[in-house]
Amino acid sequence: MILxxxxxxxxxxxxADDSSNERENKIKIAYLYHFAQFTEWTTKPSIFNYCVYEDxxxxxxxxxxxxxxxxxxxxxxxxxxxxxxxxxxxxxVFFPHSVSAELLTKMNKKPILxxxxxxxxxQFGGIISLFEDNQKIYFFIDNISALHSGLKIxxxxxxxxxEPPL
Numbered sequence: 001m002i003l004x005x006x007x008x009x010x011x012x013x014x015x016a017d018d019s020s021n022e023r024e025n026k027i028k029i030a031y032l033y034h035f036a037q038f039t040e041w042t043t044k045p046s047i048f049n050y051c052v053y054e055d056x057x058x059x060x061x062x063x064x065x066x067x068x069x070x071x072x073x074x075x076x077x078x079x080x081x082x083x084x085x086x087x088x089x090x091x092x093v094f095f096p097h098s099v100s101a102e103l104l105t106k107m108n109k110k111p112i113l114x115x116x117x118x119x120x121x122x123q124f125g126g127i128i129s130l131f132e133d134n135q136k137i138y139f140f141i142d143n144i145s146a147l148h149s150g151l152k153i154x155x156x157x158x159x160x161x162x163e164p165p166l
Contacts, residue, residue, distance in 0.1 A: 025058070027137050028094075028130060029065045032115060035128060035139075036071055036092055038154035039146075041111050048074045051081040051090035058096050087112060101125065111150040119164075127151070131164045138162045 036048060048071045052059035059080040066076045084106055087093055093107070095116035104125035107114055114126045121129040122142040127149065129140045141161040146153050 024137065025061055026065075028058075028096075028117075029062055031130065031137070031139060032062070032092065032094055033066070033069070033071075035113060035115060035157070038157040039113055040152040040154075041091060042150050043111075045074065045089075045091055047077045049077045049079065049090045049092075051079055051087065051093045053081055053093055053095045053097075053099065055096045056080045058094070062094075095121070095126070099124070099126075108145065108148055113146070113149075113151055129164060133162075133165055138164070140164050 032050060036050070050062055050066070052062060059078055063078040066078060069076055081087060081090065081093065084103055087107065087110065090112055092113040092115065095114065095118065098118050099116060099121075101124035104114060104121075108125050113128065114121075115128040115130065116126045117130050118124070118126075119131075122140060122145065125145060127142055127145045129142075131138055131140065139161060140163060141153060141158055143153060143158060143161075
């Protein structure tokens with residue numbers, strides 16, 4: 001948890017030598033890993049699949065970052081997805097761009113942790129929204145959506161959730 005707190009509050013100085021886009025991607029990659037670490041699914045998969053919706057380049061960054069990493073004893077897999085039918089083997093789906101409310105609504109009944117960067121992501125049914133405020137990246141967790149999806153998010157992670165600015 002200390003590492004997670006360190007990343008959330010000191011991410012800019014840690015990655016100060018990187019370009020703004022590289023720094024932002026590294027922070028998102030770290031967040032996605034920790035979101036999975038602090039979330040419980042009702043069934044434990046043999047491979048934990050991170051899926052990235054319609055962004056092959058970010059999917060490749062995630063693959064490279066997670067080489068050799070595990071979530072406990074579970075191997076990590078990363079793949080790109082392009083349709084709702086591709087979500088079946090995903091435990092976490094990252095939406096780096098806009099997504100329709102209809103797609104998120106259809107996901108709500110499945111045990112999939114949805115994470116997105118779109119403004120009002122949680123209002124459309126997404127579980128975790130990433131947003132920028134004062135040149136730092138924060139997150140907001142809609143715990144009710146998580147519970148409806150059959151996911152239990154650790155209280156320590158919930159305590160770090162921040163309401164996005166209006």
